[in-house]
Amino acid sequence: MYELISVDDHIIEPPDVWTDRLPAKYAEQAPRVVELDNGTEAWLLNGVPEATMGLNAVAGRPPEDWDTDPLRYSDMIESCYNPTQRARDMAADGVVGSICFPSLLGFAGAKLLQFEDKELALAMCQAYNDWIFDGWCAAAPDLYIPMVMTPMWDAHLCAAEVRRTAAKGARCITFFDDPGGIGLPDLWGEYWDPLWDALSETGLVVNCHIGVSGHLPFPAGAPFHVTIMLAQVTGAIGLVNLLESPTLRKWPKLQFALSEGGLGWIPAQLERCDRMWEKHKHWSKLDDLLPSDIFKRNFYGTFVDDQIGIDLRHHIGADRIMWESDFPHVETPWPDSQDVIKRLMHDVPEDEAVAMTSGNARRAYRWPASR
């Protein structure tokens, strides 16, 4: 049995995250779960109903029952939202470490941008981050690797929140591979310097989930499953933009994980980047850093079930690959993760298999904390 560390799982927040933690003056504005007139259950967020889409809580349900309709808590298995139950379910699957993304506010918290009252938005962000420690991770402190969100409308606030939560044991943040993709300042100016300073100083990893930066392809007329099939394209866009940006030249220690990005496309993308670097370096005035070398210094690719990526691991770096379960989303192999891993690793040397399923994550996230 492999000891698995999953670097991309998802929390369905329980109803009390903000009602129990926001300052009293925000009691009215705290997101809460309500019953809608149409008979569904939804969060009320900034006055707008936000349901849990069925595809985001499929674990334990047969594929024949999946769809995009709203789900109630009572339709989900308990470990979607209960960290104690989830710890049991993870243990049964061999998972010894888990990084969990938020849901209600977006995988990188971008819905906080909709709040005009930025003091409230900051309180929302900090309440979530505090809850991650005392409400989620506390239920199984050896399992859950703390990841926090940022007040992304202000790089100085981001830096302060990184330092505040790093002191509490945070190991990583959820952030945008391309903040410019959702209208925030882009990576090519100096706006984010305070954040990169704080991350470089604290050693927190930047987890960039596919899709958070607004580059998801929606071909005209196409049904949603076409977008799902294409989702890893957003990882390619974020990766190449970062590879070429000033960020990794000024902060060479930063570490980025391409959460739910998949692996198989990375070797060809790096090969193309290196070839185009060679072709265009003169007129584009590029420096001597090969894109593929920057990747192997600053990035981790991730996989769920990706045979081509595992077969091509030496083009990526077997020390630059991490496993993820994506629980309780559609990609999750739970509760059969061991079977999937054994199939994927059938001709992989044991040391590489261990590195890719847990060792690299232990190193990247300095986990478990007690070691």
Added chain:
Amino acid sequence: MYELISVDDHIIEPPDVWTDRLPAKYAEQAPRVVELDNGTEAWLLNGVPEATMGLNAVAGRPPEDWDTDPLRYSDMIESCYNPTQRARDMAADGVVGSICFPSLLGFAGAKLLQFEDKELALAMCQAYNDWIFDGWCAAAPDLYIPMVMTPMWDAHLCAAEVRRTAAKGARCITFFDDPGGIGLPDLWGEYWDPLWDALSETGLVVNCHIGVSGHLPFPAGAPFHVTIMLAQVTGAIGLVNLLESPTLRKWPKLQFALSEGGLGWIPAQLERCDRMWEKHKHWSKLDDLLPSDIFKRNFYGTFVDDQIGIDLRHHIGADRIMWESDFPHVETPWPDSQDVIKRLMHDVPEDEAVAMTSGNARRAYRWPASR
């Protein structure tokens, strides 16, 4: 020496394409080459100056001299625009077949959409297509495989132009992998049925050059070389949209080539498509056609210099891969194509190497015509 067939080269149109061929009543509107006040040379197209960007005619110039500035004809080697000289240069490189994309009107002719007078636009399209036969291919009829553009604003006109040019010997059209991406009707309705009928009936291949459907990524703030490094993303979007569309279910004989699309990303994209097909087939009501099977029936991938794609050829189908030179653009290996091919094919069985460098193209495009 390999006999090479290039399925993606580019024409810099000589100045007389339209002035010599449009009906007399359009003498005023015919695109022509003019001298601009800023000392550069440009086409006047629909009243707007259109220069030849330096990166689109780099063959024969050292990389240190490349840039995006406008080029004059006198700055280019003659074979950019002279089909007789090009035939000599191709022969020296071992190229025995060449499909050439237009430049002035866009790689798929989309600038015709800017003409309000659609009678003029149709005359422009037909003049170009007639010139392809009597002005370009006639200079080396065994070398140049005729490709035509379409009057893409009207599917019935497209069908008629396909039939008209097929009768003259056309072997393929340049078209959009996702017409919906530039505001034309998308692939999910019945608008294009007359075109697919005509293509299916005549056997013309649909060549879809990367970037023609408007999906090029431009991350905010990023310099242009980032977009170039990411250009194959547009091939992925077009491919997956087509794979899932009704088109290849109703016209199973159609053949698409992903011009300048590269190969290395295709295996991982197909693996992801198949896995997502399995996960989502119930709620998305998908039929039993596996995306990877449709690929192997209806698509050709292309390569210039793509070792990972060649190494993974059995995931794509060694009978579904074609070579291209991209002459005179940046990717071209000319005049060293033989060296690049030998490097790429160093451990590939001879029959597969021949198939990928010429055999598959001979079959797809029924070439040479005299056989």
